[in-house]
Amino acid sequence: MPVVSLAKIAASPAVTAGDFTVRVPCIYGKRLLSNRVSLRRSSVSHRVRSELQSPRVLGSVTDLSLDNSVENGHLPKGDSWAVHKFGGTCVGNSERIKDVADVVVNDGSSRKLVVVSAMAKVTDMMYDLIHRAQSRDDSYLSALDAVLEKHRATALELLDGDELASFSARLHNDINNLKAMLRAIYIAGHATESFSDFVVGHGELWSAQMLAAVVRKSGLDCTWMDARDVLVVVPNSSSQVDPDFAESEKRLEKWFSQNSAAKIIIATGFIASTPENIPTTLKRDGSDFSAAIMGALFRSHQLTIWTDVDGVYSADPRKVSDAVILKTLSYQEAWEMSYFGANVLHPRTIIPVMKYDIPIVIRNIFNLSAPGTMICRQIEDEDGYKLDAPVKGFATIDNLALVNVEGTGMAGVPGTASAIFSAVKEVGANVIMISQASSEHSVCFAVPEKEVKAVSEALNSRFRQALAGGRLSQIEIIPNCSILAAVGQKMASTPGVSATFFNALAKANINIRAIAQGCSEFNITVVVKREDCIRALRAVHSRFYLSRTTLAVGIVGPGLIGGTLLDQIRDQAAVLKEEFKIDLRVIGITGSSKMLLSESGIDLSRWREFMKEEGESANIEKFTQYVKGNHFIPNSVIVDCTADADIASSYYDWLLRGIHVVTPNKKANSGPLDQYLKIRDLQRKSYTHYFYEATVGAGLPIISTLRGLLETGDKILRIEGIFSGTLSYLFNNFVGNRSFSDVVAEAKQAGFTEPDPRDDLSGTDVARKVTILARESGLKLDLDSLPVQSLVPKPLQACASAEEFMQKLPQFDEELSKQRQEAEAAGEVLRYVGVVDAVAKKGKVELKRYKKDHPFAQLSGADNIIAFTTKRYKEQPLIVRGPGAGAQVTAGGIFSDILRLAFYLGAPS
Ligand code: ADP
Ligand code: ASP
Ligand code: MG
Numbered sequence: 001m002p003v004v005s006l007a008k009i010a011a012s013p014a015v016t017a018g019d020f021t022v023r024v025p026c027i028y029g030k031r032l033l034s035n036r037v038s039l040r041r042s043s044v045s046h047r048v049r050s051e052l053q054s055p056r057v058l059g060s061v062t063d064l065s066l067d068n069s070v071e072n073g074h075l076p077k078g079d080s081w082a083v084h085k086f087g088g089t090c091v092g093n094s095e096r097i098k099d100v101a102d103v104v105v106n107d108g109s110s111r112k113l114v115v116v117s118a119m120a121k122v123t124d125m126m127y128d129l130i131h132r133a134q135s136r137d138d139s140y141l142s143a144l145d146a147v148l149e150k151h152r153a154t155a156l157e158l159l160d161g162d163e164l165a166s167f168s169a170r171l172h173n174d175i176n177n178l179k180a181m182l183r184a185i186y187i188a189g190h191a192t193e194s195f196s197d198f199v200v201g202h203g204e205l206w207s208a209q210m211l212a213a214v215v216r217k218s219g220l221d222c223t224w225m226d227a228r229d230v231l232v233v234v235p236n237s238s239s240q241v242d243p244d245f246a247e248s249e250k251r252l253e254k255w256f257s258q259n260s261a262a263k264i265i266i267a268t269g270f271i272a273s274t275p276e277n278i279p280t281t282l283k284r285d286g287s288d289f290s291a292a293i294m295g296a297l298f299r300s301h302q303l304t305i306w307t308d309v310d311g312v313y314s315a316d317p318r319k320v321s322d323a324v325i326l327k328t329l330s331y332q333e334a335w336e337m338s339y340f341g342a343n344v345l346h347p348r349t350i351i352p353v354m355k356y357d358i359p360i361v362i363r364n365i366f367n368l369s370a371p372g373t374m375i376c377r378q379i380e381d382e383d384g385y386k387l388d389a390p391v392k393g394f395a396t397i398d399n400l401a402l403v404n405v406e407g408t409g410m411a412g413v414p415g416t417a418s419a420i421f422s423a424v425k426e427v428g429a430n431v432i433m434i435s436q437a438s439s440e441h442s443v444c445f446a447v448p449e450k451e452v453k454a455v456s457e458a459l460n461s462r463f464r465q466a467l468a469g470g471r472l473s474q475i476e477i478i479p480n481c482s483i484l485a486a487v488g489q490k491m492a493s494t495p496g497v498s499a500t501f502f503n504a505l506a507k508a509n510i511n512i513r514a515i516a517q518g519c520s521e522f523n524i525t526v527v528v529k530r531e532d533c534i535r536a537l538r539a540v541h542s543r544f545y546l547s548r549t550t551l552a553v554g555i556v557g558p559g560l561i562g563g564t565l566l567d568q569i570r571d572q573a574a575v576l577k578e579e580f581k582i583d584l585r586v587i588g589i590t591g592s593s594k595m596l597l598s599e600s601g602i603d604l605s606r607w608r609e610f611m612k613e614e615g616e617s618a619n620i621e622k623f624t625q626y627v628k629g630n631h632f633i634p635n636s637v638i639v640d641c642t643a644d645a646d647i648a649s650s651y652y653d654w655l656l657r658g659i660h661v662v663t664p665n666k667k668a669n670s671g672p673l674d675q676y677l678k679i680r681d682l683q684r685k686s687y688t689h690y691f692y693e694a695t696v697g698a699g700l701p702i703i704s705t706l707r708g709l710l711e712t713g714d715k716i717l718r719i720e721g722i723f724s725g726t727l728s729y730l731f732n733n734f735v736g737n738r739s740f741s742d743v744v745a746e747a748k749q750a751g752f753t754e755p756d757p758r759d760d761l762s763g764t765d766v767a768r769k770v771t772i773l774a775r776e777s778g779l780k781l782d783l784d785s786l787p788v789q790s791l792v793p794k795p796l797q798a799c800a801s802a803e804e805f806m807q808k809l810p811q812f813d814e815e816l817s818k819q820r821q822e823a824e825a826a827g828e829v830l831r832y833v834g835v836v837d838a839v840a841k842k843g844k845v846e847l848k849r850y851k852k853d854h855p856f857a858q859l860s861g862a863d864n865i866i867a868f869t870t871k872r873y874k875e876q877p878l879i880v881r882g883p884g885a886g887a888q889v890t891a892g893g894i895f896s897d898i899l900r901l902a903f904y905l906g907a908p909s
Helices: 055-059 094-106 122-134 140-158 161-188 193-200 202-217 245-258 287-298 331-339 347-355 416-426 449-462 464-468 489-493 497-507 530-546 560-580 607-614 620-629 651-656 673-685 703-711 725-733 740-749 764-776 802-825 887-904
Strands: 014-017 020-023 081-086 111-116 223-225 233-235 241-243 264-268 271-273 279-281 302-307 328-330 360-364 373-376 393-406 433-436 442-448 474-487 512-517 523-529 549-556 582-590 594-597 635-640 660-662 716-722 828-837 842-851 863-870 878-883
Touching: 081 094, 081 287, 094 111, 094 140, 094 202, 111 202, 111 287, 122 140, 122 161, 122 193, 122 202, 140 161, 140 202, 161 193, 161 202, 193 202, 193 279, 202 223, 202 264, 245 287, 264 287, 287 302, 287 347, 328 331, 331 347, 331 373, 331 393, 331 474, 347 360, 393 449, 393 530, 416 442, 416 449, 433 512, 442 449, 449 464, 449 474, 474 530, 497 512, 497 523, 497 530, 523 530, 530 549, 549 560, 549 620, 549 887, 560 582, 560 887, 582 607, 582 620, 582 887, 594 607, 594 620, 620 635, 635 887, 651 660, 651 673, 660 887, 703 716, 703 764, 703 863, 703 878, 725 740, 725 828, 725 863, 740 802, 764 828, 764 842, 802 828
Parallel strands: 081 111, 081 302, 111 264, 223 264, 302 360, 328 373, 549 582, 549 635, 635 660
Antiparallel strands: 014 020, 233 241, 271 279, 360 373, 393 442, 393 474, 433 442, 474 523, 512 523, 582 594, 716 828, 716 863, 828 842, 863 878
16 A cells, blocks of 8 residues: 655645645655655645746646656557546546546556546536636635535545545645635636636546545555646647647656656546646547547557447437447547537547557446447458448537628639638637538638627628628628538448438428538538427438437327327337337327327327326417427427317418328318418428328328329329218118118218218218319319209208207108109119319219219218229229228328328338
């Protein structure tokens, strides 16, 4: 066990904080007994006040002359070294720090360098201290106490004896220094970058020392390294820093010459020094970058980045629940993924290790059994063929604004782009993506939202003359944008990838504001509205990766038909998922009084019970927003199973909002012509779908047959059919000596009619279907203009009740019996039919006579029959026949429309 001499410490002033007291080491004579505990940084508090304008003093980083006693040695670079990096969550509390120590101890490499981040949230806390202090908010003091307390408590749980004492001493000393520095910032109301870099880097100093002490507890030698002693970086013009490898290498050699026994080194991530020894950082999330630089300096055989996920996912797992782990990624792919927002890896991690071909492995500290993701050179087979999928992953960046500089005066004028971007550079804005139309009419680029104001001002000032002279028409700012990027090295050699990408976006009804494809072809980048971004991400991800089409389904009207549909979906869901990769998630059901909503999908085996017990008051607007607004599923459909005209009047709005609509409700397609035309027009222009097969003939393929004929160039001449199951039944059974009223009574008894049979006999329902088919064939017909022969005798139209009607109906039997007799005499039967005469552009509903060998004469039960006479089917019409009513077949028709929608949206067929 390492022994730490506290001789010097004992002579130092005491600091009391919390419930324990330590002594602060002020003067260091020699290196403390073991190089394992290096308290080599000078105490600075006494100098802070006088030298605030230059934190250089704080960075008189190491007094190397102190370590002369240690034997000189050269750094043995190469494969014997393994470099690990542990992110903030990995060292988030004492238990986790112990787990990390176990991983370090168990790694069989002969030499190990471990880079650690600050404990989770600590860097944020440190930035917050600065923010408070420079805002003259003296709560920075209590916030600093919280920082102290967090580390004090963690150390108490991890360490004891001398290790605890020495760590605590260091901690209190640092906190005192920070207090002094924050006080100065408070007084000045301002913190320079080097002050804040000095402050925020403390999280790493503490986590590295604690981890080193815990590793030592297991009996191994372990040295901690303050990376400011080794890593030298030079600030560059884009507010970043670039490593100075040559200088860092020199300093590392020097460091090693004084720590030549070190075989396990725990180094701080994130922090470094400038060539002038001023403390600095590698900027937010920079510990990955630190580790990569270390990997390169040590020429390690591998860099393992430990985090809280199983590796690099095909998309951010917080946004796409179906994302999958990628086994391998090329350096370029990993770079593109991280550049475009996959924060599992800092984008600058790649370059240093790529130079030496050092593989990076991303692993999960919480799941050691997961192999992780290997990032290395592109893997190719013997013929040089790049293995893997063309698109590996997707990433997004939020909070962007698009700047569009437009004008005819830009075309062919050299230097415009350079003038634009030099103006942008002057304000220090970071251009994330650029796209220029080849007409040179406009240049469009994305910058972080917080920088756009300055960019806009700079451009307006730079181009004042051009704008005034009309050479530039506008500098447009489009706020609230996000970038979505698809990344994959094999995209370069695979045609059609972008077509699939854009197709998936179009089908999810996502509007693209700008497009860029790098000439490396390793990524396709689009800019979309911020609120569309997650949906866009999910749509493209499911298209490329999962081929599982997930649809958010909202059902309006869970009555007989809606209920049957829900049961059918319940029974079929597993097969759909398994065999067709279609995931139908019913996330809302609404009746007229109650509705049930569930983001993850309603359990369809118990929806009736849930609806009763947990249903909330129905509200169609809330329902619509819920179905559309869910962030997990890119495509939404509302299925209207009512016969309600009010609900039907919402379709336009639904389609406009990008919600697909499926319905058996006839009201929209047979309602006012202008509204119908508006819906169809919108539907053609947008990528939203509207399916209504079950409006005519329930589940029979009538609309789809008609569409198929039209789309393949046939010409409809006439559509004639028995479209009402009830009227089919009545006339199929109106034979022999039976009276019509008798047949109606029997049908009513059997439940084949509406509660008031006049609703069937009036012919309105048939007239609606004729209107729908006529419009589908291209005729601009209105329901009102359709001659309809009603079978309700005029005097009975005013009957107050169905009973009264049924009672009086026999008085009118004679007329129909007479017609039947006349027909029979001519070898014919009576049938109640709807007709679309596409040549005369007319429709009608009437009682007609047909020869006994005509297909219409041979119907039985309540079957529907429809005959299409077309240019191709002129001699013999194309006939569709079968049961055209009933809950099961109607629900089946709706269900098949929902599946058709899923196939349109990309499910494999
Ligand atoms: P650490 O603190 O370990 O550096 P980060 O929070 O910086 O961890 O990065 C890990 C996080 O990155 C994960 O928790 C995950 O939510 C997020 N992330 C974003 N995109 C991806 C992706 N494509 N694959 C894996 N993780 C991702
Ligand atoms: N602790 C630093 C940060 O939170 C660096 C890192 O964790 O990568 O930004
Ligand atoms: Mg990170």
